[in-house]
Amino acid sequence: MRTRALATRIISQFVRDKRTLALLFLAPLLVLTLMHFVFNGQQVKPDIGTVGIPAPMTDRIDPDGAHVTSYANREEAEQALRDGKLDAVFSLEGGKPSILLEGSDPSMNKAVMLVLQKSIQADMLTIQPAVSYLHGNEDLSSFDSFGPVLIGFFSFFFVFLLAGVAFLRERTTGTLERLLATPIRRSEVVAGYLLGFGLFTLLQASLIAWFSIDVLGLYMDGSIWLVLLMNLLLTLTALTLGTLLSSFAGSEFQIIQFIPLVIVPQVFFSGLFNLEAMDPWLQKLSYIMPLYYGADAMRGIMLRGEGFDDIETDVYVLLGFSVAFALLNVVALRKQRAI
């Protein structure tokens, strides 16, 4: 009853606050759309200048893979490279093929090498292997691959921020003290917050998932319900963590200060970056990061079509985080009221 009253109040406050609503619902869509265009665009097409390469070989350079311009001599070609007109110069030196790379952009370097190696290797007789995919397909873009992580991340980030600020404001405006001068239990306060915010986070999670899959065409091989479940669990964790940490903040700005401490490290361990190159010791840090579990499950569901059995552990760990943070919240409220 008191929990419901608190949840109702939070919902009416939220509905009045158009800016915050927009931040919660539109900002993630905007950023996802930008990400989509950046990482889903055309393949990079390097500009390659050739010097003295015999025509049969230049003809074999895949015209879809690179722009090829032929130069009369090395100096001219190298000048073009320095001027930024070329990404690489391909020439013959002493009868051997030689490649001079512009070098500052690793992904461009790789693209050049791929195209040129193909054209050189075509000289030799090779057997082309038949390629097929266990998960995904040849059109899988990098956006498809880390999109699931982004969905989880945005849910987590915005809810963390909003819940933290809302709870902080309740404290700094004195309404928390007023609230605690009524017979409400501390656990009812926490439950009310969970319920009130929970509704919006559920809506937000559904909106983000629908938008990414149906509008942006994110690769999706699993159950939408599992995606929503994981997203909801992630936002619950963000909600309880945000309100908990807001007990240790004195102002909105101090909530912002938690972002580099709490949010950014999680991004690194969430699977956006490959951790295998990292010291195994450091890799273990990911076990204490809620986003790691969320991202792992989201990827599993969306890319590999995993079912509940496969993500069970992630579900329980996130539930565990939420329950633990919620209980700590109840304890932290002791600071505001002795009973």
Next chain:
Amino acid sequence: MVQTHTNIKSAPEPVVDLQGITRRFGKRTVLDGIALRVGRGEIFGLLGPSGSGKTTLIKLITGIDKADEGEVVMLGEKMPKLSMLQRFGYMAQSDALYQELTAKENLLFFASLFGLSGARRKERIQAAMSVVDLLDHLNKPVAAYSGGMKRRLSLAISLLHEPELLILDEPTVGIDPVLRQSIWKELTALRDRGTTIILTTHVMDEADKCDRIGLIRDGRLHAVDSPQGLKDRSGADSIEEAFIVLGGGVRA
């Protein structure tokens, strides 16, 4: 120095009974050995300059805060106690209202926290708002309220569940004289119907309207008596003078 007199006016069982209350923040002692009894059906005023410890004492009485030493007993129960929060109405010094919500939404929220619902809740909201003369502004967002209106709304909220004890921290701050008078009229009416009221103020002439006053300064209760009793004891004509005589002289 003047002795602390604890003058028990009425009722064998006090509504609030404080004994040896001491509260420290770090090394600072903000309340020092406060003993006080408030009887049923009186308006008790805590009078003292700002920073003297009035709000701290109020929070100890409500059980929001806990004393380092001493005992608070309210209506026969040792504080702090969760169920006791249902038995009194509280108005904090700062208006703790939800600005983006309407007055009605604020009232509905707090009424629900006190377990009111349905027709009874509606009826109590109307009654409380008519006491503070805000019925016409029920559906306005609180952000559009003036300072005085917010104060009155806070008072209305504390009246919602018809508590037998009202604890009001500076209830008339920022309220114009006409309204202040009407609020005092309401408080006296409530008292006459048996409600006990404890309030704080730093306005001397308001103290005259209380049944009894406690003079508090630097965390100590220097004298407790009726306004007339204080004037008689100090040989002063006004509470202000009495405060200076009884409250330990002019501030250093």
